[in-house]
Amino acid sequence: MKPPPFDYHCPETLDEALALLAEHGEAAKVLAGGQSLVPMLNLRAVHPEVLIDINRLPGLDHVRIEDGELRIGALARHRAVLESPAVREASPLMAAAYPYVSHGPIRNRGTLCGNLCHNDPASEMPAVALASDAEMMLQSASGARTVGAEEFFTGTLSTAAGADELLVEVRVPQAPAGQGAAFHEVSPRKGDFAYVAVGAVVSLSGGACSGARIVCAGVGDGPHRARAAEDALEGAAPGEGAFRQAAAAAADSIDPGEDFHADADYRRDLVRSLTRRALADAASRCH
Amino acid sequence: MAEASVTLTVNGREVSATVDPRTLLVHFLREQLQLTGTHVGCDTSQCGACTVHLDGRAVKSCALLAVQLEGADVTTIEGVGGPDEMHPMQTAFKENHGLQCGFCTPGMVMKGIDIANRHAAPDEATIRRELEGNLCRCTGYHNIVESIAAGAREMSG
């Protein structure tokens, strides 16, 4: 047996799931797609006493646009999100980034909400959520609350979700018309976690950049927004010069860790190259 | 530890069993059902040797718990064909030298069928992209890609 022992619950309703979470709190883990949790159990990196399998909860697998927001439920699998026309329409950045998230068999099970709750520092979607001002709809037996991406991602493998809370839905405001988006990453193999990933959105007004967002993954303990780079672009004429300047600011804004695969200098270099590339592509997609 | 019972369909046959909840699907298949065609090649859910079909889609059986699969429909390499009656994808691997040691092969064949189910005539780029989650230490992939292309042609023809 690879995983450590645990008690298994498979609630059929949201209320039942929330009651179980309230009862077991820190001792419990939610099991969504299991594509991060089960490998971690296999490695015995986590030892939950109780697993609460949410896969049978009804009505949580939606991917739809409602009230100007893209709304994605807790049980929407990666594949459903990747293939959704609603995502392409409402969030070109998410659409550009999704092909980098894992690969087919993992996508058939893994969920976007589970991915956000896992918050691996090299994970693409937390960065996309941060760039897009996404909101996390959390629910517990004692009520519901909304947490913005800025506050939600609190560090390596940790989020602001309480032990008794379920992320029932993520909401992403629809991207403004005309905005261009791009996402680039370098990873050891396609479908693996990134060494570094960079996403960018750019709008153009009167021939100048406005409201750019630049985010990185793989450069610290969670998604990183390169505000100095965004500021450097504000009002600048789009083009190689401005993009290079912003890319340099993005590289300066990070304090990346080192590991077996990539040292800090390499990561900074990747941020510089990928930011320049992402900005050029995003600007070329403005309309 | 409370044991749990689970009833699912494996290779077209209904199976009821009692499992420790922490039993991975791959170990349930190999150790409880003696279906040892599904292999374990890694500890990190990266290699794809354990690929099976769950409700018609390729999944990694090392990243699923058997207890989760109440009512599910699982197909393993044993369910697609055997020495007497090979599946076109198995024949294609044989004819195109798509294997050397054979360790990755059950997962490659299951993934190959999954590719063919979704792409009638997959080109090389599609096959290579789709194989991102399956590792082979022997072949260099070239003949695996050829095998899947040939198998897919056979399946659609």
Ligand SMILES: Cc1cc2nc3c(=O)[nH]c(=O)nc-3n(C[C@H](O)[C@H](O)[C@H](O)COP(=O)(O)OP(=O)(O)OC[C@H]3O[C@@H](n4cnc5c(N)ncnc54)[C@H](O)[C@@H]3O)c2cc1C
């Ligand atoms: C080989 C491989 C390659 C991968 N490559 C990538 C990659 O390139 N990029 C990437 O981002 N990811 C990658 N992943 C991870 C994958 O995307 C996972 O699907 C994802 O990280 C977790 O989603 P899940 O639904 O599988 O969650 P689970 O594994 O079920 O859960 C993950 C964590 O989140 C918690 N959780 C899950 N859902 C909720 C919820 N609704 N509310 C509260 N807590 C919850 C769980 O308790 C657990 O702590 C890869 C995984 C593998 C095995």
Ligand code: FES
């Ligand atoms: S054993 Fe399942 S992916 Fe390697």
Ligand code: FES
């Ligand atoms: S044939 Fe040996 S691992 Fe693929």
